Structure formats: C-alpha cells, structure tokens
Amino acid sequence: MxxxxxxxxxxxxxxxxxxxxxxxxxxxxxxxxxxxxxxxxxxxxxxxxxxxxxxxxxxxxxxxxxxxxxxxxxxxxxxxxxxxxxxxxxxxxxxxxxxxxxxxxxxxxxxxxADNPDTYVSSSYNPVGAKVEQVDGGVMLSGRWGWSSGSEHCTWALLGGVVAGEGYRTFLVPRSDYEIEDTWFSMGLQGTGSNDVVIAEPVFVPDYRSHKQVDGFNGVHNQESALYDLPWAQVFIRVVSSASIGAVKHALSLFMENSANSSTDATKMQNDPDITRRLAEVRNLVSEVESVMYANFDAMMDLLEAGKTIPIEDRVLYRYQASLVIEKMIKAVDLLFDVAGGRSVFTGSPIQQLWNDVHIGRAHVANNPVGFGRNLGGVMLGGENKDMFI
Known part of the structure; x- marks a missing residue:
C-alpha cells in the first residue's frame, strides 16, 4: 500500500x-x-x-x-x-x-x-452444543463449540455452557481435554481459523476454572488496576467489530491508490460528484465509529480511575453502539466496491476480499444490533436492562 x-x-x-x-x-x-x-x-x-x-x-x-x-x-x-x-x-x-x-x-x-505470559487461549462462548453436569468441586463438560478463532495457535480454550439452576458460565479447558476439527471453509475471514472445539467424552473442570456471567457483569476480580473494573463485555464486544474498521481503512487506501495509478485521467474522478461524495462518506463513517469507541473507553476509564461505577444506562448505550460498527463498515465498503471498477469482480481482487471479510464479520452474534437496540430503547423508557453481557 x-x-x-x-x-x-x-x-x-x-x-x-x-x-x-x-x-x-x-x-x-x-x-x-x-x-x-x-x-x-x-x-x-x-x-x-x-x-x-x-x-x-x-x-x-x-x-x-x-x-x-x-x-x-x-x-x-x-x-x-x-x-x-x-x-x-x-x-x-x-x-x-x-x-x-x-x-x-x-x-x-x-x-x-505462571510458566508463560504468552500462553494463548481461544474461545467459543455459544452454549448450545454444551453438556454440563455438576459434580463435587466442579462440572463434567462435553459437547461441540463452533467459531473458535485462532484455536490452532492455542493451548487452552474458554467454552460457554449453562449450569442448571444457576445460569451461564465460561469454562477454562486445557488443550489436552479437547480436539479441534477443521471446519472453517468460508467466503471471508478465511484466515481466522475459526474451527470447532470438540469434547467427545466428559472432562472434569474444577469450579475455580470457570467464570460466572453474573461475576463478569458485576466486575468481580482480585486485580489492583482499575483496568479490570471495566466490564468484561465492553472489552470483548469491541474485539469482534473493530477489525472491520481497519479493513475499511485498507479498502479506502486501495481505492485511492488504484485511482492514482489508473490510466484514466485522475481529474475525472476528482470532479466526479458521485466518487467524491462516496469517499467523503466512507471517511466520515470510519471517523464516526472510531470516535465513538475511543470516547466511550475514555468515559469509562475516567469513571473507574476515579473510583466510580459506570451507569447501567451508559453500558447499555455503549453495547448498542458497538453492535453498529460492522453495519456501518458494511455500508462503507459497499460504497467503495460499487464503483471499484470491473477488475474488482475477479477472484483474488484485494478490494473484493476486504468486502467479503467485512460482510462475514456481520455473522457474529455480537454484531447484530437488533436486540441491543431494543434493550436500549426499553431502558430509555424506564424498563429494566435485559442484557447481562454489557
């Protein structure tokens, strides 16, 4: 580039x-x-x-x-x-x-x-395929979990499950207790290696290697830094949307580079009202989502470092705003791809690959804004928050 x-x-x-x-x-x-x-x-x-x-x-x-x-x-x-x-x-x-x-x-x-600060851990939080049986001191865990990005680089996995009579937990499991099945054949984000994690026969997971959803919601921890007072959800939800921002930045740079190197008279594009309007809109969409994200973290960290708590209403708002990032970036990359030229339709086109990547990112449940918007609107009208992952 x-x-x-x-x-x-x-x-x-x-x-x-x-x-x-x-x-x-x-x-x-x-x-x-x-x-x-x-x-x-x-x-x-x-x-x-x-x-x-x-x-x-x-x-x-x-x-x-x-x-x-x-x-x-x-x-x-x-x-x-x-x-x-x-x-x-x-x-x-x-x-x-x-x-x-x-x-x-x-x-x-x-x-x-303890032995290696660079130990890598993957995850799959969807509890649908999990079987959890409570036993003395922990649970017996088995099942299948999909979409475990980067799993082949990792020696531990965080896996979601529901404990009867209690609710949702995340279970921390060593690589010796699970298999990875090569299932990731996708039209975008091909390199994420988001394969399935499988525990065919139940394995024991001690209670201390689990994390209750309610503890994540309430900010329970034993760390000294105010960083860890930050709600876990506010951190995780951003990691599955923010990559799309960089992809759109890349797409915009590619578009501008291709325009500069085109055999077509560059001034034609500079004077094309549709092209210039699209570039301005893409630049603004990226600036908008980045500004909101950094402002939200600034606001949250300022409160936490002052020993205060983040109001639930703000957490609900921030959750909704995070869920909108991919949709805004889809709009941005569509604006570019629609006028990227005939070569963009061929397999292997860099801007086409970025278009696919951003669109596939929308498939993650955390990037579907519908439920989060409803929750925000309900809270604004005096209702109770219905989301524990904020």
Whole structure:
C-alpha cells in the first residue's frame, strides 16, 4: 500500500509503546495471502505480534503483561486489520482473553500464565452444543463449540455452557481435554481459523476454572488496576467489530491508490460528484465509529480511575453502539466496491476480499444490533436492562 494513498496515517508504536510494531505490521501484510490460503493466521504473523507485546496487552502486570489502556489496544488492533483483517480478528480475540482470565480465580490465572505470559487461549462462548453436569468441586463438560478463532495457535480454550439452576458460565479447558476439527471453509475471514472445539467424552473442570456471567457483569476480580473494573463485555464486544474498521481503512487506501495509478485521467474522478461524495462518506463513517469507541473507553476509564461505577444506562448505550460498527463498515465498503471498477469482480481482487471479510464479520452474534437496540430503547423508557453481557 503506497504511503501517499493512506487515508489514515497513524503511529501506533508511539501511542502504545509496543516495540517494533511497524515491523510486525509489515510481516502481517506480507503473510496475508498465506494466512488466507492456509485458513489460519500464519505462524510468522503471530510470532511478530508476540514480540511487540500485543498478545500481552491486557494481561495483568504481575503475570508479565502490559495492562494497556483499552483505547490503545484497540488502536493497535485496528492497524493490524489494515494489514490483514483475519489476523486482527483472530489475534485480537486471543489477546483479549487474558482480560477475562484476570477476572477468574487466582488458581486459574496461575494455571495459564505462571510458566508463560504468552500462553494463548481461544474461545467459543455459544452454549448450545454444551453438556454440563455438576459434580463435587466442579462440572463434567462435553459437547461441540463452533467459531473458535485462532484455536490452532492455542493451548487452552474458554467454552460457554449453562449450569442448571444457576445460569451461564465460561469454562477454562486445557488443550489436552479437547480436539479441534477443521471446519472453517468460508467466503471471508478465511484466515481466522475459526474451527470447532470438540469434547467427545466428559472432562472434569474444577469450579475455580470457570467464570460466572453474573461475576463478569458485576466486575468481580482480585486485580489492583482499575483496568479490570471495566466490564468484561465492553472489552470483548469491541474485539469482534473493530477489525472491520481497519479493513475499511485498507479498502479506502486501495481505492485511492488504484485511482492514482489508473490510466484514466485522475481529474475525472476528482470532479466526479458521485466518487467524491462516496469517499467523503466512507471517511466520515470510519471517523464516526472510531470516535465513538475511543470516547466511550475514555468515559469509562475516567469513571473507574476515579473510583466510580459506570451507569447501567451508559453500558447499555455503549453495547448498542458497538453492535453498529460492522453495519456501518458494511455500508462503507459497499460504497467503495460499487464503483471499484470491473477488475474488482475477479477472484483474488484485494478490494473484493476486504468486502467479503467485512460482510462475514456481520455473522457474529455480537454484531447484530437488533436486540441491543431494543434493550436500549426499553431502558430509555424506564424498563429494566435485559442484557447481562454489557
């Protein structure tokens, strides 16, 4: 991507303190095709991000983590997505899990991170395929979980399930207790490696390796930093939408670069009211979703660092705003793709791949705004919040 064509110049290395981040982005970009073809993030890309500290961004300092401000973490993830959306999606999800594990029992944190702060954990939170039986000291867990992004890079998994008479929990399971089935054949985000996790025969999961949804909602943890007072949901929901922002930035830069290098007289595009209007709208949509995201985290962290709590009404609003990101980015990438030219229809077109990636991101349940909008409207009219994942 030519520097002159970049519509959103940034320097995440200076903003976050991540070491060698620009070099890592180059590795991610160089391996984007390999990532797509092998249907999982290239090992070289994961290793390059590891060296910067990105994978430990949200890990507590006492386990060797950076305890990075969420604003900076998401700025970094967005820029990874400019290099490759699949890498940002899967890598971001892996990197966000230390935050949830930091909210769990001290013994669970020790099991995962005591020997290696770069231990990687995947997840699948959908409880539909899970079977949970309570026994003394824990549960017997079995089932099938889909969409476990980055799972082949990981030695633990966070798996959702419902405990009878109690409700939803996330269970932390070591790699020795589950199998990964290669099921990820998709039209977009091919490189996320979002395969199935399978536990055919029930395995024992001690209670201390589980996280109750109500504890995540109430902010229960044993960390010193105010970072972990941040509701877990507010962190996770952003990691499955923010990669689309970087993908649209990439698409816009590609469009501008192609226009600059086109054999067509460039002034024709500069004077084309439809093209110029589309570019302005895309630029504004990206600015809008980024501004809202960073403002929300600024507001939440200011309250938490002052020893205050985040009002439920704000949490409901922020949840809804996060769910709108993909839809706005779909609108943005559609505006570009519609006028990207005849070559964009051929298989292998870079802008077509980005179009597919952004659209596939909408399939994640967290990116469907309908229920979250209804909840927000109900709360605004004096009703009770109906969402525990805010």
């Amino acid at each position: 030519a520097d002159a064509a970049r519509a959103f110049p940034t320097d995440v290395s200076q903003q976050t303190g991540l070491t060698g981040f620009d070099e890592a982005l180059a590795v991610v970009a160089q391996n984007s095709q390999k990532t797509r073809e092998q249907r999982k993030v290239a090992d070289e890309s994961i290793e390059a991000l590891r060296k910067t500290g990105f994978m430990r961004a949200l890990l507590p300092a006492r386990w060797g983590g950076l305890e990075m401000r969420p604003q900076d973490f998401f700025r970094a993830q967005v820029q990874v997505a400019e290099a490759d959306m699949s890498t940002a999606w899967a890598g971001g999800i892996i990197a966000v899990h230390p935050f949830q594990i930091a909210l769990m029992d001290e013994r669970a944190q020790h099991d995962v991170f």
